[in-house]
Amino acid sequence: MAQDLGWKELPEGDTLKAGTAAQFHTGDWRSKKPVKDEKTCINCLFCYIYCPDSAVKVQDGKMIGIDYNYCKGCGICESVCPVKPVKAIKMVSER
Amino acid sequence: MVQVVAKTGNEAMAEAMRQINPDVVAAYPITPATEIVMIFSQFVADGLVNTQYVPVESEHSAMSATIAASAAGARAMTGTSSQGLALMYELLPIASALRLPIVMPEVNRALSGPINIHNDHSDTFAARDFGWIQIFSENSQEAYDNMLQAVRIAEHPKVKLPTMVTTDGFIISHCLEKIEVFEDDVVKNYVGKFPAYTNLLDLKNPVTLGALDLQNYYFEHRRQTAEAMKSAKEIILEVGKDFGKKFGREYGFFEEYKMDDAEMAIVCLGSIAGSAKSVVDEYREKGVKVGLMKIRVYRPFPAEEIASVLERMKAVAVVEKADGLAAKGGPLFDEIRSALYDKKKKPSVIDFIVGLGGREVTHKHLNEIFDELKDLAATGIVKELIQYKGVR
Numbered sequence: 032m033a034q035d036l037g038w039k040e041l042p043e044g045d046t047l048k049a050g051t052a053a054q055f056h057t058g059d060w061r062s063k064k065p066v067k068d069e070k071t072c073i074n075c076l077f078c079y080i081y082c083p084d085s086a087v088k089v090q091d092g093k094m095i096g097i098d099y100n101y102c103k104g105c106g107i108c109e110s111v112c113p114v115k116p117v118k119a120i121k122m123v124s125e126r
Numbered sequence: 127m128v129q130v131v132a133k134t135g136n137e138a139m140a141e142a143m144r145q146i147n148p149d150v151v152a153a154y155p156i157t158p159a160t161e162i163v164m165i166f167s168q169f170v171a172d173g174l175v176n177t178q179y180v181p182v183e184s185e186h187s188a189m190s191a192t193i194a195a196s197a198a199g200a201r202a203m204t205g206t207s208s209q210g211l212a213l214m215y216e217l218l219p220i221a222s223a224l225r226l227p228i229v230m231p232e233v234n235r236a237l238s239g240p241i242n243i244h245n246d247h248s249d250t251f252a253a254r255d256f257g258w259i260q261i262f263s264e265n266s267q268e269a270y271d272n273m274l275q276a277v278r279i280a281e282h283p284k285v286k287l288p289t290m291v292t293t294d295g296f297i298i299s300h301c302l303e304k305i306e307v308f309e310d311d312v313v314k315n316y317v318g319k320f321p322a323y324t325n326l327l328d329l330k331n332p333v334t335l336g337a338l339d340l341q342n343y344y345f346e347h348r349r350q351t352a353e354a355m356k357s358a359k360e361i362i363l364e365v366g367k368d369f370g371k372k373f374g375r376e377y378g379f380f381e382e383y384k385m386d387d388a389e390m391a392i393v394c395l396g397s398i399a400g401s402a403k404s405v406v407d408e409y410r411e412k413g414v415k416v417g418l419m420k421i422r423v424y425r426p427f428p429a430e431e432i433a434s435v436l437e438r439m440k441a442v443a444v445v446e447k448a449d450g451l452a453a454k455g456g457p458l459f460d461e462i463r464s465a466l467y468d469k470k471k472k473p474s475v476i477d478f479i480v481g482l483g484g485r486e487v488t489h490k491h492l493n494e495i496f497d498e499l500k501d502l503a504a505t506g507i508v509k510e511l512i513q514y515k516g517v518r
Contacts, residue, residue, distance in 0.1 A: 038345075043350065044226075044323075044324070045223065045343075051334055
């Protein structure tokens with residue numbers, strides 16, 4: 032969306048085209064990020080199913096990474112990862 | 127074309143809803159709502175309307191579902207009163223921000239506490255700054271007429287704002303009166319087809335409604351809503367005039383009763399105007415040049431129009447059924463006095479807070495108010511600016 036429109040130019044009633052949330056990088060305020068271990072991931076896709084922000088990227092039935100533009104760092108992917116004894120997704124501090 | 131029937135205020139409004147035949151009504155049809163939505167649910171059960179009726183668990187949900195239905199492209203209505211309206215407060219500004227033309231009958235009744243179910247204007251006045259058009263009715267006929275006009279006003283492309291039409295609890299809502307109703311087809315043609323401005327179910331043109339609107343845009347959208355409310359004024363007058371042409375009863379922002387040569391005026395709204403008019407007649411017979419202004423449209427507030435009539439007066443008494451509880455008088459007094467401030471010649475204005483919680487406003491009370499108004503017009507001396515009348 033163009034920035035800084037005045038009240039006369041803005042769409043009435045805040046009615047916008049669908050999907051504008053894609054333009055808003057909600058991952059900006061993450062304090063921890065999930066990091067995937069390529070070697071141990073079993074591609075069960077639990078993380079993909081549970082991710083509340085659809086930030087887990089999947090291609091050809093394989094988990095190929097995390098979209099950090101939208102990942103808010105909630106840690107659900109780490110929590111649901113069933114790999115034992117060490118989970119294949121680990122939350123790492125952004126600092 | 128016109129049928130004369132006996133109806134209570136609630137029945138009159140429910141009858142208007144039946145004839146409007148909305149697509150969706152979401153309502154909580156028991157106390158504190160008055161009978162309107164309950165009567166309407168019977169119409170649904172009897173197959174007299176095509177409405178999808180959604181019985182919800184609270185007024186909060188009633189307004190939420192009505193907003194959703196309206197956004198989805200349906201002509202959506204609900205109805206409530208008192209605490210029920212208060213439970214809707216959280217949603218009311220959302221309906222106006224999304225520019226949804228919802229029409230809602232609202233029966234003016236006191237807010238708790240203490241617990242009370244009777245008439246005053248606290249509930250509706252408290253909702254005055256939510257971007258809803260507010261139209262008051264003096265009797266059942268006006269309630270019926272206002273309901274029909276509200277559809278035309280709310281759905282007008284220059285307005286697109288939610289509108290509440292009010293009656294006074296019990297005094298109008300439960301009182302049987304003779305009213306004229308139009309034939310179903312006449313009303314159907316009058317309200318026309320619903321112009322769905324938003325359509326959430328149009329999958330080819332998907333939209334986002336109610337997106338997060340922070341420091342960078344919220345202010346602009348509020349400014350838009352204020353402008354829409356201002357533009358509604360012109361349409362309210364247009365619709366009121368057109369209604370007069372079609373059905374013989376013209377409506378404006380307010381009614382002026384014996385105001386032409388008046389030197390002093392009573393300003394009030396709702397059912398009390400009926401009694402006050404008869405007192406005006408009595409004083410006129412005694413040669414007192416008193417008139418009455420009955421406010422019909424409280425939001426958008428027709429400040430300039432009111433002031434240009436009242437500036438001719440020597441004295442004005444505002445009589446209202448709500449209290450600011452240590453504001454500068456009641457809400458109506460506040461705004462009328464402020465509207466007059468810019469006029470070179472302005473009358474003295476005093477405020478009478480009456481009838482809270484359904485306390486009867488008697489002829490004697492009105493006589494005392496008129497006497498005080500007469501004194502004020504003669505002497506210009508304000509004895510007491512804000513008074514409670516009828517309190518022990």
